Amino acid sequence: MPQADNEQLKDELRQVEDPNTGAPLGDAVRGVAVSGGNVAVDIRLGYPARGWHGELERIVTARLRDFDAVENVTVEIGQQLASHAVQGGLKPIRGVKNIIAVASGKGGVGKSTVAANLALALRAEGAEVGVLDADIYGPSQPRMLGLSGRPETTEDKRILPMRAHGIQAMSIGVLVDVDQAMIWRGPMATQALSQMLAETLWQDLDYLIIDLPPGTGDVQLTLAQRIPVAGAIIVTTPQDVALDDVRRAVAMFRKVKVPVLGIVENMSTHVCSNCGFEEAVFGRGGGQRMATETGLPLLGELPLESSLGRSTDEGAPVVAANPDDPASLRFREIARRTAGRLARQALNTEIRMPKITITD
Numbered sequence: 185m186p187q188a189d190n191e192q193l194k195d196e197l198r199q200v201e202d203p204n205t206g207a208p209l210g211d212a213v214r215g216v217a218v219s220g221g222n223v224a225v226d227i228r229l230g231y232p233a234r235g236w237h238g239e240l241e242r243i244v245t246a247r248l249r250d251f252d253a254v255e256n257v258t259v260e261i262g263q264q265l266a267s268h269a270v271q272g273g274l275k276p277i278r279g280v281k282n283i284i285a286v287a288s289g290k291g292g293v294g295k296s297t298v299a300a301n302l303a304l305a306l307r308a309e310g311a312e313v314g315v316l317d318a319d320i321y322g323p324s325q326p327r328m329l330g331l332s333g334r335p336e337t338t339e340d341k342r343i344l345p346m347r348a349h350g351i352q353a354m355s356i357g358v359l360v361d362v363d364q365a366m367i368w369r370g371p372m373a374t375q376a377l378s379q380m381l382a383e384t385l386w387q388d389l390d391y392l393i394i395d396l397p398p399g400t401g402d403v404q405l406t407l408a409q410r411i412p413v414a415g416a417i418i419v420t421t422p423q424d425v426a427l428d429d430v431r432r433a434v435a436m437f438r439k440v441k442v443p444v445l446g447i448v449e450n451m452s453t454h455v456c457s458n459c460g461f462e463e464a465v466f467g468r469g470g471g472q473r474m475a476t477e478t479g480l481p482l483l484g485e486l487p488l489e490s491s492l493g494r495s496t497d498e499g500a501p502v503v504a505a506n507p508d509d510p511a512s513l514r515f516r517e518i519a520r521r522t523a524g525r526l527a528r529q530a531l532n533t534e535i536r537m538p539k540i541t542i543t544d
Contacts, residue, residue, distance in 0.1 A: 190218050196247055197225065204233060204524030206481060221255030223248055228264045230527035232309035232390070233520045235513075237261045263310060265390045267532040270412035271441040276532060277412060279386035280314070284393055284522065285408070285416040285442070289429020291398035294450040295419040296324040297496050298486070299395035302417075303351050304503040305512070305519035311390040314345060317355030318377050318407060319397045326357035330499025334358060342385040349504040354384045374406045381411065391523070400432045408440045415445040415526045417483060420471060422449060427474045434478050445525040446483035447475050448518060481525065484518035487511060 194216040200209045215226040225244055233240070241259040248257050267281040277283065286299040300315065307313045317325035325331070329348035335358055336344045345352035356376060386392060394411065397404060416437050420430045430447065437444050449471025475482040486492075492511055495502040503512045 190216055193218065193223065193248060193251065196251075197227075197244060200243060200247060202524065204231065204236065204520040205528055206525065207528060221253050222258070223254055223256070224258045225260065227259065227261045229261065229524075230264060230266060231520065231523035232263055232265065232306060232311040233261075233524070234308070234310040235516045236520055265311060266527075268414040268526055269530040269532045270414055271409075274410070274412035277381060277386065277392070280389045280392045282391050282414040282526060283412060284391055284445070284526065285396050285411070285413045285437075286393060286419060287396045287404070287416055287433050287437070288398045288419045289400055289431075289433040293398075293419050293421050294486075294492075295398060296328060296395050297492060297501070298419050298448055298450060299393050300325060300328045300496060300501045301492075301503045301512075301515045302519055302522065303391075303393040304349055304501055305515040306391055306393075306523060307350050308503060308507065308516055309519055309523070311523070312388055314352035314354075314386055314389045314392045316381060316384075316392060316394045317353075317357060318394050320356050320376055321397065323355045323357030325353060325355045325395060327499060328496040328501060329353050331355065331358050338385060341383070343380070343383050345384050345386060349500070352386060352389065354380060356380065374410070377407060378410055400429075400436045405436055405440070408437060408442060413442045414532075415443045415522075415529060417445050417448055417522055418480075419448050419450055420474065421451045422471060427471075430474050431478070434480070443526075443529055444478075444480055445522055446481040447471055447478075448483050449485045451486070451488040481521070483521045483525075484514055486514055486518075 194213055197213045197216065198208060198210050202209050209227070212227055212229050213225070214228050217224045227240070240261060244259050245257045248254050265281060267276060270276065270283070286295055286302065288295040303313045303315045315325055315329070317323045331346050331348055331353060335346050335354065338344065343354065345354050346358060347353070396407065418430050418433050420427060434444055471485060472482050489511055491506070491509060492502055495505045502509050503515050506512060
């Protein structure tokens with residue numbers, strides 16, 4: 185076996201495949217120090233991955249133990265979350281590093297459930313996260329996150345985001361009465377969302393998850409053009425009728441130059457609550473076929489479980505209510521893969537210039 189050498193060990197670790205980014209660790213391996221038989225490794229991931237640190241440490245240790253004279257391996261894993269580029273001409277939102285849109289080509293695929301749990305999963309992985317409910321006509325996040333009351337405002341009329349399960353949240357549903365019908369035409373809805381996004385005082389978010397309305401009509405297209413989005417994910421179910429709508433959603437984001445980070449297949453199987461038998465009641469492999477067709481990664485598959493729907497109805501999504509539930513662990517894996525794919529995107533070079541006021 186080869187002898188241990190700083191640069192050789194560093195090159196070896198840089199070739200370790202990262203399943204969350206789909207690429208080798210590369211520059212995430214910041215340093216390797218060798219002292220006798222002791223090796224210290226410093227890794228800085230560009231995405232939150234608290235739930236993967238233990239596995240990564242085992243992988244790194246196993247790779248280094250192949251070298252002669254390596255006796256003890258110490259691995260320090262941290263994160264450095266950057267702001268990534270958005271579609272051309274748009275300025276980033278103050279207090280938000282990255283906006284990730286959660287979209288679907290049609291309704292009824294569980295997009296809002298995925299958005300709420302994705303946000304909570306990213307927080308569990310070690311990020312500061314917020315949720316913006318962009319469905320003006322049918323806001324779901326207030327009920328799903330257990331929001332109640334009205335948000336507070338600052339002296340300069342900025343809206344303070346509400347808090348739920350450790351994340352920041354805002355929705356038209358907490359600004360109007362629950363039984364008030366939003367009878368607005370598209371431009372009014374678009375303006376309301378843009379105003380709500382810009383006037384909310386988001387506080388040091390690594391990721392803002394936007395739960396977009398379903399579909400690919402004028403409202404969705406306009407929102408995708410006005411909101412500085414770093415990446416999007418598409419939620420679908422396995423049926424062919426749902427997959428047809430995925431094609432349209434992917435085409436919409438590509439048209440407005442928003443990177444699609446991947447596809448999430450919801451309701452991929454049904455898990456019996458009595459015996460645990462898992463059955464693909466809506467067909468099998470649809471999400472993977474669509475991922476292959478579009479050249480996008482399949483970020484994960486989620487089961488159809490009663491606990492998922494029940495927990496959101498009760499205002500405590502499964503990731504918050506039961507962190508050890510198999511569905512929660514799947515959401516955390518999807519969160520790591522989503523953020524990992526975003527970490528491969530170009531960085532945002534936009535520099536906010538200070539406002540200069542000249543007075544006598």
